[in-house]
Amino acid sequence: MAESVMLAVTVCASLAPGEACEWPLALPQGATVADALAAAGLSAQVLSALAVGVWGRTVPLMQPLRDGDRVECCRALTVDPKVARRQRFARQGARAAGLFASRRPGAKQGY
Known part of the structure; x- marks a missing residue:
């Protein structure tokens, strides 16, 4: 039997000025950025106003994740x-x- 390999991923979001939230997650192999955001409980309405990236680089939501990735959700500068x-x-x-x-x-x- 093959063991299912889990990815350790961190989702970070700045939802309000001066506020940063971080969720450490364990996701199955082959998970995408969209899967990580859904597992963190971020709604599509919240995500529409945020830029999403991995380690500071903008990526599409269907980008597959690797172990140790940090998914970042950032607000626009005011x-x-x-x-x-x-x-x-x-x-x-x-x-x-x-x-x-x-x-x-x-x-x-x-x-």
């Missing part, structure tokens, strides 16, 4: 990271951010 950095820098000021944030008392300006 703010461009470059714009967010500029806004954060403007709020904090030049003295409280970057290279000059932690100077010794009495140290010279700059490098």
